[in-house]
Every structure is written in C-alpha cells, then in structure tokens.
Amino acid sequence: xxxxxxxxxxxxxxxxxxxxxxxxxxxxxxxxxxxxxxxxxxxxxxxxxxxxxxxxxxxxxxxxxxxxxxxxxxxxxxxxxxxxxxxxxxxxxxxxxxxxxxxxxxxxxxxxxxxxxxxxxxxxxxxxxxxxxxxxxxxxxxxxxxxxxxxxxxxxxxxxxxxxxxxxxxxxxxxxxxxxxxxxxxxxxxxxxxxxxxxxxxxxxxxxxxxxxxxxxxxxxxxxxxxxxxxxxxxxxxxxxxxxxxxxxxxxxxxxxxxxxxxxxxxxxxxxxxxxxxxxxxxxxxxxxxxxxxxxxxxxxxxxxxxxxxxxxxxxxxxxxxxxxxxxxxxxxxxxxxxxxxxxxxxxx
Amino acid sequence: xxxxxxxxxxxxxxxxxxxxxxxxxxxxxxxxxxxxxxxxxxxxxxxxxxxxxxxxxxxxxxxxxxxxxxxxxxxxxxxxxxxxxxxxxxxxxxxxxxxxxxxxxxxxxxxxxxxxxxxxxxxxxxxxxxxxxxxxxxxxxxxxxxxxxxxxxxxxxxxxxxxxxxxxxxxxxxxxxxxxxxxxxxxxxxxxxxxxxxxxxxxxxxxxxxxxxxxxxxxxxxxxxxxxxxxxxxxxxxxxxxxxxxxxxxxxxxxxxxxxxxxxxxxxxxxxxxxxxxxxxxxxxxxxxxxxxxxxxxxxxxxxxxxxxxxxxxxxxxxxxxxxxxxxxxxxxxxxxxxxxxxxxxxxx
DNA sequence: AAATTTCTTCAAAGCGCTTTGAATGCGTGA
DNA sequence: TCACGCATTCAAAGCGCTTTGAAGAAATTT
Numbered sequence: 001x002x003x004x005x006x007x008x009x010x011x012x013x014x015x016x017x018x019x020x021x022x023x024x025x026x027x028x029x030x031x032x033x034x035x036x037x038x039x040x041x042x043x044x045x046x047x048x049x050x051x052x053x054x055x056x057x058x059x060x061x062x063x064x065x066x067x068x069x070x071x072x073x074x075x076x077x078x079x080x081x082x083x084x085x086x087x088x089x090x091x092x093x094x095x096x097x098x099x100x101x102x103x104x105x106x107x108x109x110x111x112x113x114x115x116x117x118x119x120x121x122x123x124x125x126x127x128x129x130x131x132x133x134x135x136x137x138x139x140x141x142x143x144x145x146x147x148x149x150x151x152x153x154x155x156x157x158x159x160x161x162x163x164x165x166x167x168x169x170x171x172x173x174x175x176x177x178x179x180x181x182x183x184x185x186x187x188x189x190x191x192x193x194x195x196x197x198x199x200x201x202x203x204x205x206x207x208x209x210x211x212x213x214x215x216x217x218x219x220x221x222x223x224x225x226x227x228x229x230x231x232x233x234x235x236x237x238x239x240x241x242x243x244x245x246x247x248x249x250x251x252x253x254x255x256x257x258x259x260x261x262x263x264x265x266x267x268x269x270x271x272x273x274x275x276x277x278x279x280x281x282x283x284x285x286x287x288x289x290x291x292x293x294x295x296x297x298x299x300x301x302x303x304x305x306x307x308x309x310x311x312x313x314x315x316x317x318x319x320x321x322x323x324x325x326x327x328x329x330x331x332x333x334x335x336x337x338x339x340x341x342x343x344x345x346x347x348x349x
Numbered sequence: 350x351x352x353x354x355x356x357x358x359x360x361x362x363x364x365x366x367x368x369x370x371x372x373x374x375x376x377x378x379x380x381x382x383x384x385x386x387x388x389x390x391x392x393x394x395x396x397x398x399x400x401x402x403x404x405x406x407x408x409x410x411x412x413x414x415x416x417x418x419x420x421x422x423x424x425x426x427x428x429x430x431x432x433x434x435x436x437x438x439x440x441x442x443x444x445x446x447x448x449x450x451x452x453x454x455x456x457x458x459x460x461x462x463x464x465x466x467x468x469x470x471x472x473x474x475x476x477x478x479x480x481x482x483x484x485x486x487x488x489x490x491x492x493x494x495x496x497x498x499x500x501x502x503x504x505x506x507x508x509x510x511x512x513x514x515x516x517x518x519x520x521x522x523x524x525x526x527x528x529x530x531x532x533x534x535x536x537x538x539x540x541x542x543x544x545x546x547x548x549x550x551x552x553x554x555x556x557x558x559x560x561x562x563x564x565x566x567x568x569x570x571x572x573x574x575x576x577x578x579x580x581x582x583x584x585x586x587x588x589x590x591x592x593x594x595x596x597x598x599x600x601x602x603x604x605x606x607x608x609x610x611x612x613x614x615x616x617x618x619x620x621x622x623x624x625x626x627x628x629x630x631x632x633x634x635x636x637x638x639x640x641x642x643x644x645x646x647x648x649x650x651x652x653x654x655x656x657x658x659x660x661x662x663x664x665x666x667x668x669x670x671x672x673x674x675x676x677x678x679x680x681x682x683x684x685x686x687x688x689x690x691x692x693x694x695x696x697x698x
Numbered sequence: 699a700a701a702t703t704t705c706t707t708c709a710a711a712g713c714g715c716t717t718t719g720a721a722t723g724c725g726t727g728a
Numbered sequence: 729t730c731a732c733g734c735a736t737t738c739a740a741a742g743c744g745c746t747t748t749g750a751a752g753a754a755a756t757t758t
Contacts, residue, residue: 014708019744051745055747066432083415086415090448096448099439099444365737368715
C-alpha cells in the first residue's frame, strides 16, 4: 500500500507538499504538482480513507436505510433508487452504506448509524407527511436529501415530481373524455406523495364540478391484489354508482383493475377507462398491458443522479434551496382510455 | 462526541486502560472494567470507526456489488439477499457498503472498491462456474463468502442448497408418477446453480432409463414470458413429442408455463404436471397459484445470517472450510403434479 | 544593496484509537 | 528485611492523513 510518505521520499518532498499537490492546493508549483501526480499514478497511490476521515472528520460515505416491511421488499421502488444512487454516488467518489430498519421507531436506525460511523449524510425516500426522520436529521444539522418531499415548503434538497399535477392531469384527461364518475386508487395514505395526489384529485374533480363519490378514493399498497379487490367492489356498485374510469397510483394496481374488468366481462376502454402512474420500473411495462395503458410517466431512476449530486454538493456546503428539483410527469395517452360510455349503455344499472 | 480520553479523565484513568476495558482485555481489573463500562454508557460513548480502522487496519465494513443488468434489477433475488445480509451483519457490528457494477469486466468493481476503501471482505452471489471474481479475490487473500458456489470443491465459505438434488428429486417425483417426457426449464446456463441442476436432471433421467428429449432442457432468465414461450413451443410439439411434465427453475417460469397450458386448453395436473423451485421470495407464493404449485422450497433469506456470521468469523481468522453450509431444499407436494396422462389420452398426437 | 513581498516548501501537531514497553503497587517467600 | 513475581495501570508511539505556522528561496520594491 502506497502512502503519501512513499511518494514524498521517492520525490524528495515532504508529505505536506504531496498532500497539497494531490488536493489541488494553490500554493504548490505546477511542475511539482505534475511530478507528484505522475509519481502517485506510477506507484498506484490511493488515499487511505480511514486516515482522511480521521483527519478531516468527513467520511466520504453516506447512508441509506431500508425498511424491511413486506411492502418494501415486495415493491421494486427501493431497489431501483438504491442501485441508481449507488452508481451516481460512485461517480462523486462517495460510498453508500446500507442499513436495515427492523423496528417500529423510524428514527432509531438513523440515530444508531450516526453514532456508529462517520456518515456525511443520508438519502431518504418514501417520506410520510411531516416525516419524523427528516425532523430528526435536520434538527441536528445532518445533511440529507429526499426522494420526494414531506411538505411543500421543504427546506432540504429533494427530487420529486409534481404529484398534485399527476393526479389533476389524469382527472382532466378523463373529464375531457366525458367521464364523471372517476375512482382514484391511491397509495397508502401516510405517504406524502399519496396525500398530494389525493389533493390533486379532489381539486381537479371540484374544478370540473364533479363530486367525489363515496369510497371512490382508496388507499392501498401497490399490489395487483388490492387493485383487483377495489375494482371488483366498486364496479359491482357496492359503494354507489360504479365509476366509468379508474386512476391508479401504480401499474400493479392497474394490473389488478384490468383483471377485474376482464372477470366482470367488461371491456377496456369501451366500458371502463383505466389509467395509472408509471414509475418506469424495468419489470413492468405500461405499453405491454392489453390494452396498452395510458399513464403519467416519470421514471424513478431519473432521480438518482440529481440526488447524488445534491447530497455531495450539500455536504460541500452548497445552499439546500438551490438543490431542489420539482419535475413534471409526462402524460402518455395509449389505448386504455376512451370516451365515457353513453348513459344507459353501461352493463350495470 | 465522547472519546476514550473523555471517559479516561472522567474516571481518572488512562486511555489505554479505558480502551482495554472496553475491548475485554484480561489485564484490567473487574471493578475497573465495570466502572469504565458504566461511564461509557452514561456518556454515550461510541467508538470512532475511522480511528479504529486507522489503528487496526480493519474497517468493520464489507462490500457487496450489484450487477445492473436488467436481469438483476428485474429479479428480486438480489434485494432479498442484500437486505437480509445487511441486517445480519449489523448484528455483528459490521457495515455493508454497496457498489454497482456497470461494466463488462466482472472483476473491475472489486478491484476499485478494494483500492478505495479498507473493506474487510466481500459477499458474492449468483456465481458463474469458475467465477473470475472468486479467483481474483482469493488469489489476493481477501476474505469472501459466497451465496452459492462456483465449483463443488470450493475452499471458501459458502451457503448453498444442493442444486443437484433439487433437480434430481423433482425428476424422481415425476417419474414415480409415471411421467417419461419431462422438460426442464432451467436458469441461464452460465450460473453454477443452473449447471448443477442440469447435471442433476440428466443424472436422474438417466437413472430412470429415460432419454433427455431434444430441446427439453432450456436456459432462460427467470421471467414469466420465457416460461410461456418455452411451454407453448414444447407443448405444440415443435421439438418432438410434447412433455407431460415441466420442472421450472423459478416460480416466474412456472407462472408462464401455467398461462401457456391455460391458453392451450390443457388442464394442470390432468394433462400436464408442473413443478418449480421456490426461492421463498415474499411477493411470489407457490401456494397461491391455481392449482397450487408443487415445489422444492428453499427460501433465499435463510442464507443471510449464516453468511454474515461466516464472513465475520472468516475475517476474524476462522477456518474457511468450517464455514461451508450445504442445505437441502424441502419437497412440498401440492396440486400441480399428478399421474402422467395415459397414452392416447393426451390432447396432442 | 538592503528591505520587502511573494512563491514554494517543510516540520510538527493532531485526529481517536490500539498496542508496546515500562512503571507502579501489592503480596509472597527467603 | 529484601527481593521477587504478579496484577494493574500508564505514557508514548504509531496508523496515514490534513492543516497550521514557520522558514527558505526567489522576485520585487525601495
């Protein structure tokens, strides 16, 4: 293992100068810098991180914590973010340390990791509204970035899509097609993205002068089973007049809805329109549904590079407010949405 | 942040003694040890890892590298292992650093990580036969453990199931039911588990005096699409007489096969028997198939605690050979397997 | 030519821990 | 009583790096 001292003695320089040369300090002469660079390369020098950490108090590592609820292992969201972040952070010479949260207290694992290691910061995802993890970390001045945001006036760096618009635009597309009874199969209520979409849904319905049907806004984990169950119950008229259109928070929910329509002998989009939000997960393709699915589209992995850079920059002292990204999802109209069925033409009463 | 010095001066002891007390050295008196322990707890002491690393040359961190091929993101295997390992390692006070392999050279990311950080060891999974990563690391004396093994006479710690037996027992179950044309839808050929299962399949077929049909042993990634395609082609008789039974390397393949039988108007298990190997992934339940699926069952996450302990012990100097686990999968007979159809009773020629 | 300002380099301290080698106090046997 | 071994404790060195404060050399000014 080559050390600064090795390079120094090979070149007749002090470790001080070598260190400065490699760290681009201004007070070292250009030729010396070059000599040092060359020697470092020749000797295969790689800085000992532990020593750097000890000296600087910085670790070059950031943390991310997985929840191990069945939910999370099931959905691929986390993996997608995790892998993307890891790659993007590597490009900024930063390591990602993974930990697992097995408890009830959401803050505890962060506390433990902070004590155990010198972590420079954290990446959080799937925030709930007024997320306690975010309060905990920001009170202590620990740098963090969030995929999503826990409130609209967030003061930390984040990357999120406009979830209000995601829901509102979906509703607008359907109302323009003449739909008046539109069900919204949302994600679990505690997540801030779901809360935001619920607001968007309500706002757009109100703007169109439509009531929100009893039981037409539901909250479920992103599974086909949940979608199937909700669609079956709604289409059977168990909660008032059946909807003529469904908006689903995820493709898996939409998959369940599609199955339900098939099982009820209904046709999409003739009898029922279906649309969903598409996170761009590699396994699930909205275009491969039959019929191909109309979606709002925003791939999760788009978040990774911006978030990684934001975190590294934040640690480097950048202004958090300048590191906030609010993207819009893309509306992609395919074959699962169509004009609302004429009154009396629906297969239900 | 509390340091050893803080504890020392609070107690009127030297850092030496405090360090030794906390690390259970014999030369410190029991009462002193207790006093130190109490003070450490009271002051919320947590060892500074960087300093420990610098002093000992050990990092308390191990690495795991993800391949980012679409394959990997798609299948949930890696996530399952990753999360399980992280939790199991945490129990041994070890951190897991994640990196991403985006290139063609399988060894390169390991080389880079070794240079960049002090990692004490690696966890590898999904080995190919004679895996180059394993050679690279073991040549350099880097501790490693493997989920799976790249050859039968492995000299490193591993956790694997007996894949030869997985295949052979499946064949035996089916031959006992009278099946003679048994297709094996295997995983990608390069993986050692797949190679091993192919051997088991061939051996068991030979033992039963049965020929391996042309094209009846196939290699595909674990997707429903691949299972569907293969089953359709085989059942259509495009590669000789159609099989009366399928053994699938994964539940996803089996899902595809089931769909194909439905689409061909065949009944399981009356016309065709189907079985699979079940990795126990949370999302996919063999018992929820219709009909419920006969499987060899061995949950992936069973590997995590043994592997984590093996790695930490190996780093601590344990004998690698003593850290090898070879488990047998459990055979669970459900409703998807039945007697071979009588000759002439099959819906095909 | 002397005094002053740059430019470049260096020695040394310090980060918090482990570990070596020495010192202290104590009871024991001669 | 002295010498010895044993049980505890300590001071100090060192891990490889960054960073402070100072010094030497070269360039500029007076």
